[in-house]
Amino acid sequence: MCAARGGRWGRRQRALLCCVLVAAWEAAWGQLRYSVPEELPKGSFVGDVAKDLALQLAVFRDRGARILDRGRTRYFTLHANSGHLVTAERLDREQLCEGLQRCVLRCEVIVEGEMKVSRIEVEITDINDNAPSFGEAENELRMNEMTALGSRFPLPKAYDPDVGMNSLQSYELSGDEHFSLSVQAGADGEKRPELVLAKALDREEAAFHELVLRASDGGEPSRTGTALIRVSVLDANDNAPVFSQAVYAVRVPEDVPIGSTLLTLTATDADEGINGKVKYSMTKLTAVNTEKFYMDPETGSIRLVRSLDFEEDESYEMEVQAHDGGGFFDTSTVSVSVTDVNDNAPELTVSSALSKISEDAPSGTVVALLHVQDRDSGANGEVRCSIVESVPFRLERALDNYYSVVTARELDREEVSEYNVTVRAADGGSPSLWSSAVLALRVLDVNDNAPVFAEARYSARLAENNAEGALVLTVRAWDADWGQNARVRYRLAEGRVRGAPLSSYVSVQAETGALYALRSFDYEEVREVGLWVRAEDGGAPALSSNVSVRLLIVDENDNAPQVLYPPAAAAAAAPGAGWTGVELAPRSAEPGALVAKVVAVDADAGQNAWLSYELAKATEPGLFRVGLHSGEVRTARSPLARDAPRHSLVVVVKDQGRPALSATATLTVVLAESVAELLSELGSAAAPAEPAGSLTRWLVLAVAAVSCLFLAFLLLLLALRLRRWRRSQLLPPASGALRGVPASHFVGIDGVRAFLHSYSHEVSLTADSRKSQRRWAADSCCNTLPARPPPDKAAPLLGDDAAGARGAQPDALPVSRSGHRDALPLGACLPSCSLPFPPRSPSRAWWFAAEQGTGSLGRGLLVAVPQSGEPSAGSATGGIFAAEGMKWD
Secondary structure, eight states, X not given: OTTTTTTTSOHHHHHHHHHHHHHHHHHHTTEXXXXXXXXXXXXXXXXXXXXXXXXXXXXXXXXXXXXXXXXXXXXXXXXXXXXXXXXXXXXXXXXXXXXXXXXXEEEEEEETTTTEEEEEEEEEEOOXXXXXXXXXXXXXXXXXXXXXXXXXXXXXXXXXXXXXXXXXXXXXXXXXXXXXXXXXXXXXXXXXXXXEEOSOOOTTTOSEEEEEEEEEEOSSSOOEEEEEEEEEXXXXXXXXXXXXXXXXXXXXXXXXXXXXXXXXXXXXXXXOGGGTXXXXXXESOOHHHHHHEEEOTTTOEEEEOSOXXXXXXXXXXXXXXXXXXXXXXXEEEEEEEEEOOOOOOOEEEEEEEOSEEETTOOTTOEEEEEEXXXXXXXXXXXXXXXXXXXXXXXXXXXXXXXXXEEESSOOOTTTOSEEEEEEEEEESSSSOOEEEEEEEEEEEOOSOOOOEESSSEEEEEEEXXXXXXXXXXXXXXXXXXXXXXXXXXXXXXXXXXXXXEGGGTEEEOTTTOEEEESSOOOTXXXXXXXXXXXXXXXXXXXXXXXXXXXXXXXXXXXXXXXXXXXXHHHHHOOGGGTTTTEEEEOTXXXXXXXXXXXXXXXXXXXXXXXXXXXXXXXXXXXXXXXXXXXXXEEESSOOOTTSOSEEEEEXXXXXSSSSOOEEEEEXXXXXXXXXXXXXXXXXXXXXXXXXXXXXXXXXXXXHHHHHHHHHHHHHHHHHHHHHHHXXXXXXXXSOOOOOXXXXXXXXXXXXXXXXOOOOOEEEEOOSSXXXXXXXEOGGGOOSSOOOOOOOSSOEEOOOSOHHHHHTOOTTOOOOOSSSOOOOOOTTOBOOOOOOSSOOSSTTOXXXXXXXOOSSSSOSOEEEEEOTTSSOOTTTTOOOOBOOTTOOOO
């Protein structure tokens, strides 16, 4: 088909069409072929598999097309979304298909939904990514200078892993005119380079020739590789060795070290190889020459094998020979002259010496005796001795060649325990020679140092409630002495803590200095313990030192806050506890008004005693608030009509310890404007409408009982006041002055405080107080205790007894009950009275206040009973008095 249409299209079009048709035919039979160049990066496009298999992308993706690898290395990846086949890694043709002309990688694609498998073949085409290379960068050829012209020598071949035109194509040779290049083609087409000798060689003219062999491939651009060819010309033996000098002379000092090279002879041979290799030897050997000198046959160096002595022999002479491998030789003479030097060092000998000395030895004590001599003569034999280091010793000359070493001062073992005294002896030669001797001297200890503590004073912090036997701290003391004199033991000094011996609180371990607590400390009882620890060494006599130790007890949060107010009975009181813990707040209170204050303390200290208050529970959460740090209970808003009259507040008091401890205080707040409302509310609480347990019932009963007692007390108090007033009218007091009594509008019953409003009543008085009458006006009461209904007829006021009332004089001055406005005489005042019983709480007083509306009495009936139960003059004492100029109906 392709050939039939060849006349219409060009060669390229025909080839392209044939490839397309072949690809379409192979795709129809489930086989795909692609071609990609090597060295493409990972993820490079290879072919559109979905398109070539005539599958829609949705079908291709949904039916699960994937590549089967069967455990082989995966070189390609199939993208399910695009249907493209891409490379999974960089492909190197030379690595994958080394030595193959055509590199093809095969894989299979399976479409699981259609159960169809297609084979894919990807040909990896070559690119010129490798240059020709030789096995060795330098190669050496050896040729005799007599080699015939035209001789051929094989050269190393280059290797190029690429194929086709990218592989090795040609060789080139550059160098000199003695050689040329010949390239032979093998049976397999491989090119083999050969080196051809084009001109005769002469080693004496040129010992070696360097050539460059270059190999090139046919890629675009072309790559090349080079190798260095070094041709060495071998020599023929046609020359004899020749010494550089006929006579060699050298001067050496007599102290030249053994093994030193005295001189090196040099003989040259123009030949090469074995013919030009020269070896050396000594002739006319003597016993002295053989013992003292050695000639290296390879290098021609003469070394000293035995020391020279100017006094024994001043010069040496010997004959040497150089010969090559062909039998040719040459001779020369060597003369060695020895010069005299100062080669004898002084000899220093320790004749006698001490190995140890006490540190309290007196100055000038002899520790060693030395002897010194030098075998040299003249200035070289004159010796001077000295001590090298700065040590407390000095030299003294004893005899001609003797020196003694003595102490220059008293020694201190704690400063230096051992001495290595170096004595140096030097002669007068140039350069000077010297020798030395070392004296090892140990200083014996004397107990002259007391123990020294590591710190001037110690302090430690110990948390309270510690375990008995707990380690507090460890004191350390060091003694600069040695041995038994440096052995330190510890003990406590006598002392007392809170009247008890110190040893009952702490103890110290004698050997280690560890301080232990013998009991559990309580910060609230003992906050600091001061003591002294003594350290004593084992010398005779023993030396000691003391150090102070301050033990600070650290507070732990082991005490919960304690609520002082309200008392603890307020939270757990039975119904019989009466009015305990009840606070009164007016319904007209403004926001922020103080209602009560919770007072608490914490026995701990510091942060553990910092208290904070918070409202944990309230009948009406938004009505009251508690100060975080003050504990003041204040109204958060104004009370509303719908607010319950009675509120229970639970205040939690917490400290700042870790973990925090807390306590609770329970307050009962009643919203009322007067005592009447308070009593009414407390009385209503006793009703069984809402049973709240036995505690509530008993509390209601107690409030009712207290209310009854209060009313009885009020009536009794009023009767007593009226009785005294009647007596004062009959027998007026000698003094007409008014008693000044402060007015009060408060009434309090054991923790309950309230504001009282006024109420009115009418009183009719006569000269005879036994016939006086009173009438309560029920319609004039306002927020007060409920008044009794008015009686049908006037009732007599309370007096001492009924008989007294019946025995009154009938001629008492009448007082009109209505219409008359007679002024009460100034100074008519009844004596003050007191309550007949003490207050229920020792810390509070009973207060009662009432207001008179109209009548002959002035405003301000005040009764006060202090803690002692008697009226307090000038402050809490009151009475019934008539105000000057007041009128009444």
